[in-house]
Amino acid sequence: MTTRAEDAVALSFEQSWGRLLAGLIGWCGDWDLAEECAQEAYAAAVVAWDRDGVPGAPLAWLSTVARNQARDRMRRRTTEDAKLDLAHADATDEVAALDAEDIPDERLRLIFTCCHPALPMPARVALTLRTLCGLTPAEIARAFLVTEPTMEKRLVRARAKIKHAGIPYRVPAPELWAERVEGVLGVLYLMFNEGYAASSGDSVLRVDVSAEAIRLTRSLADLLPGEEEVRALLALMVLTDARRPARVRDGRVVPLGEQDRTLWDGDAIAEGAALLASQDQPWGPYAVQARISLCHDVAARPEDTDWEAIGHLYTRLAPTPVTELNRAVAVSMTHGPAAALAMVEDLGDDLAGYYLHAATKADLEAKLGRVDDAAESLRVAIDLAPTGAERRLLRERLDALLSGS
């Protein structure tokens, strides 16, 4: 049983943690202090809201409490270094109670800083999940299969670098805009993919990082309504996530062609399609990938898939080896396995070590009746597969191939 106040605090945490923290960092310039005080404001809310009722403007209430906390702590500081942190916040002033409309949404500043290219990629992901999504270091550590002290250290280092190296807390200047938006989207997509891959069932304790990535991308689409690639990335995530209910069965990953398509989330597919419908050409890379995903999502049966369109869409992406491998799969459906196998074999040098290259090669060799070659390719793929679920799937395919079924 939870009380009404506890429910309200939990809801406010989910909706407002990132906004509260973003505003506090902008106000006091100190990431550690802001985080501690935001946490304490929520702790205070559990008691106060139960006693006095839930305030009309919860975010304003939390901001006022957190700022008062921060002010008290800054007063107690004595070192010169700490006093420098008072740049934006005068420690002698009483913090006036804030009204809801006094609080600008500063999450954009926060996300651009968290995703700054000077930070290591794992730190960008961790810092974004911590500051914008409110995940605890323990939760992030579990999501990425590292120990909690390792994750703590990663976050401490990232915050230290922001301070020491002077990574600015602001929305980037116009000349940096395109590059930095791309950087933020890269972090969000990586977060989504890591969360999605982790959902294959190795651990039930993991928090749903891909859901957090979708939630944050949704917020970003609201904050940056003019950026088509943000909406395209949201579409790509939603359209991929729509297939999640059918992706794992009895602890094993089910390939797209064998999934129970009635389990796919029709509302999510409709949302993704709507997000894409309003987009103008030329499409960015996320828009193209989202459209490929949509081609799969709208096919009621595997044989209804519009492989012609998918093959064409792949040619609109930057021709990386992985893109070419995916295009080869589409080519095998439209032009037959022999044409596709030639493409896949050409990629052998670039993709040596990538299990999906070996697995795709095995598929095509099997279709051409070259059982021995296919078995050999599958053995290579099994050795290279990154997770247990994928290895199991490949072993089953190998068994089926060798038993002639």
Next chain:
Amino acid sequence: MKYLMIHAVDQDATPNDPTCASPEALDAWVQEMLARGVLLDGARLHPVSDATTVRAPGGSPVVTDGPFAETKEQVAGYDVIDCPDLDSALAVAAAHPTTQVGSIEVRAFAEGMPDPLVPEPVPDGKLRYLMLVCADMRRAMAAASSAAEERSAPSREDVDDGPDEVDTWIADAGPRRLYGWALQRPDEAVTVRRVAGEVVTTDGPFAETKEQIAGYDLLECDDLDDALQVAAGHPVAGGGVIELRPLWR
């Protein structure tokens, strides 16, 4: 002659105080060298986890985290000293407490370097960065050794596309660049370290990396993006790599 002392320390081994054995010993060295008129400028750098690297192949900047080379020892600080000759510069380096915990690369500046003028203190709202200008120097070094009779100091032209581009860059950087100068080639460097308490001097730089420090500039900027903009415009960013390291206040 002016020399750069590059302090190189294994930062994983001594996470708490990577730059020197003790603050007292460091202070004693600084006071002595200032009194002798040897020390012109110097600073301790934030750890290498605070480093940022920029390359600009084809003119478009690529920013990455970390140092220009993944070496065991990393640059932890620098000093500019003025000594009559290399032996006295090596003696000054050998007396520095960094030799207790790491090594010091000593390398002469290219000729013509003026005295560094570094105002104290750092103005409010500004941050200082050491900008290490790094390039693949192997070709320049091979050319120099094949023309052994020509042992004159390399100028910036060995590294840069030309002095005009550097001049343009300096003008663009404006007050954000405090000073900077090119160094002699890395094969002219000497590295000082202690083995079992004894000073050991070896020729060459502190680490054998493909790209080597060719020179540096001291920047004073609003924030990292400001410093990255200055760094990305440097002519060496096109073919080499620039590492930005924030200074301790």
